[in-house]
Amino acid sequence: MDLEIGGCYVSETDRLPHAYTTLRNPILPLIDFDPKTSALTANATCPCELQLSFCAGVHFPEKKHYKDCHYIHFQTPFITPDDFPYNADVPISIRWPVTEWQLTVTAHDRFGNSVLEVSRFFRNISSHSPITDMTIEAKNVTVSFSFSVECEANFYGPACTIFCNETFKDQNGGSFKCSPGGKKICESGWTGSLCNEPKCEKDCVHGTCIGPNTCRCDFGWKGVSCSECVPLAGCQNGYCRTAHQCECLRNWGGLLCDIDLDYCSNHKDLCQNGGVCLSDGEDLYRCNCTAAFEGKNCEKKKEVDCTMLDCGVGVCVMGKAPQCECPLDRSGTHCEYLESDVKTSFRIDVLLISVAILILAICLAVLSVLIRFICEKLELIQKGGQAIPFYTAHWVAAELHIRERSSSPPPTYDTGQNRSPRKSWQKSSTEFLEEITV
Missing domain, CATH: 2.10.25 (Laminin)
Structure with a gap:
C-alpha cells in the first residue's frame, strides 16, 4: 500500500501467475478544528493528534468474502497538523479481478477515543476505471481520499490478464514492443504471435530462416537465399545444377570432370615439325608426323x-x-602411273569439254532464234495485224550469202516491198540488215 496523508496514494497488489494488479488509493486527510472544542490548556493533549487506520476486505468471483482487514491493514503513527502532508508507501498484493471490496477508515486520539469510523463498498472496478474521489466527515475531522486500479508492470487489459514484457525473449529470440492494450507489435525481421519467428525478405529456397534476413542453407547450397548449388567436392572442369553435382564442360569427362577427352584442343603445339595432333581417347593423343620425323611428338628426325x-x-x-x-x-x-594412260585421260577430258562447249553453243543459237521469232510475232500483234513482210532467219542468211558473191540480183529477185530490185541490191549488207529490221 502506498499511503499519503495530505496528498498521497495507496497501492495494493495480489499476484496470480501472469496476473498482477495494483490498487492505488490516494488518501488526502484534512483536519479542521472547531473553535469551541479545540482550545488547548497547559496540561492538555492536542485533540488533533490522531492515528488513522485503513483496512479492506474483498469479495472475489468465487464468492469468498474477506473481512477484518484481511488484505489491507495499515495504521499511521500519531500525527499532528505539522506532519502534513504525511506520506507512506505500503506495497501489497491482491488477486484481480475483484467483484466487490469494502474500505474502512478509522481514526482515534491518544486517549483511545474514536473520532472516525466509516466503511464504503465498491463494485465493478477495473484497471480502466477512472480515479474515484471520496470525502469522509465526522465531528471535526474531514478525510478526503481517491483511489484507482492499475495493472502491475507488464500486465494489461481490464482484468490485468494480458502479459506483455518487452524484455522477454524465448529460446528463439524475438523482439517486440507492447501496445497500450498489451498487444505484441513485432519489430522488423520478426513475426508470429510471440514475435519469435524470424522473417526473411527473400525466401530461403533451400534453407531455413533463422534470423532477420538470415538463411541457414541446407547441405549443398549457398548464397543469400540458398539458391546457389555447391558442386561436388573436387569438381575441376564442371558445374552444378543441383547440390553436389559435377556436370562436365565440353571435352571433359569423368566423375570430377578431370579427364581430358580432347587432348589436342586443350594442349596446343604438342606435335612438332609439322606433325598433326589426333586425340585418341581419355588423356591420350598421337601425332601424325611428316615423312622426315618420328617420335611421340614428331621431335626426332628420321634417318x-x-x-x-x-x-x-x-x-x-x-x-x-x-x-x-x-x-x-x-x-x-x-x-605408279603410265604416261600413256595420263595422256589418254587428258585427251578424253579435252574432248568431253569440247563437246560440252559445242552443245552449249547450239542451245544458245536455237534459243536466240526462238526469242527473235517470238519478238517478231509480238510486234505484228501490236501493229494490228498489218501485212508486214516477215523475214525469217533462213531468208536473211541466204540473202546475205548471195549478196557477197554477186554484183547484181538474180533474174527473179524481188524484195516483196515494191522497191527497185537493182537499187535495193546495191545497198550494202549493213544497210540491208538495218532496212529489214525497221
Whole structure:
C-alpha cells in the first residue's frame, strides 16, 4: 500500500501467475478544528493528534468474502497538523479481478477515543476505471481520499490478464514492443504471435530462416537465399545444377570432370615439325608426323634412305630426301602411273569439254532464234495485224550469202516491198540488215 496523508496514494497488489494488479488509493486527510472544542490548556493533549487506520476486505468471483482487514491493514503513527502532508508507501498484493471490496477508515486520539469510523463498498472496478474521489466527515475531522486500479508492470487489459514484457525473449529470440492494450507489435525481421519467428525478405529456397534476413542453407547450397548449388567436392572442369553435382564442360569427362577427352584442343603445339595432333581417347593423343620425323611428338628426325622408298619400275635417287626417277612412260611419287594412260585421260577430258562447249553453243543459237521469232510475232500483234513482210532467219542468211558473191540480183529477185530490185541490191549488207529490221 502506498499511503499519503495530505496528498498521497495507496497501492495494493495480489499476484496470480501472469496476473498482477495494483490498487492505488490516494488518501488526502484534512483536519479542521472547531473553535469551541479545540482550545488547548497547559496540561492538555492536542485533540488533533490522531492515528488513522485503513483496512479492506474483498469479495472475489468465487464468492469468498474477506473481512477484518484481511488484505489491507495499515495504521499511521500519531500525527499532528505539522506532519502534513504525511506520506507512506505500503506495497501489497491482491488477486484481480475483484467483484466487490469494502474500505474502512478509522481514526482515534491518544486517549483511545474514536473520532472516525466509516466503511464504503465498491463494485465493478477495473484497471480502466477512472480515479474515484471520496470525502469522509465526522465531528471535526474531514478525510478526503481517491483511489484507482492499475495493472502491475507488464500486465494489461481490464482484468490485468494480458502479459506483455518487452524484455522477454524465448529460446528463439524475438523482439517486440507492447501496445497500450498489451498487444505484441513485432519489430522488423520478426513475426508470429510471440514475435519469435524470424522473417526473411527473400525466401530461403533451400534453407531455413533463422534470423532477420538470415538463411541457414541446407547441405549443398549457398548464397543469400540458398539458391546457389555447391558442386561436388573436387569438381575441376564442371558445374552444378543441383547440390553436389559435377556436370562436365565440353571435352571433359569423368566423375570430377578431370579427364581430358580432347587432348589436342586443350594442349596446343604438342606435335612438332609439322606433325598433326589426333586425340585418341581419355588423356591420350598421337601425332601424325611428316615423312622426315618420328617420335611421340614428331621431335626426332628420321634417318631416311632409298631402302625406305618403293619406286616400283623407277630408280631411287638420294637428295635432301629420297625420291623416285621414273621412266619416260611412267609418273607419280612411286612411278605408279603410265604416261600413256595420263595422256589418254587428258585427251578424253579435252574432248568431253569440247563437246560440252559445242552443245552449249547450239542451245544458245536455237534459243536466240526462238526469242527473235517470238519478238517478231509480238510486234505484228501490236501493229494490228498489218501485212508486214516477215523475214525469217533462213531468208536473211541466204540473202546475205548471195549478196557477197554477186554484183547484181538474180533474174527473179524481188524484195516483196515494191522497191527497185537493182537499187535495193546495191545497198550494202549493213544497210540491208538495218532496212529489214525497221
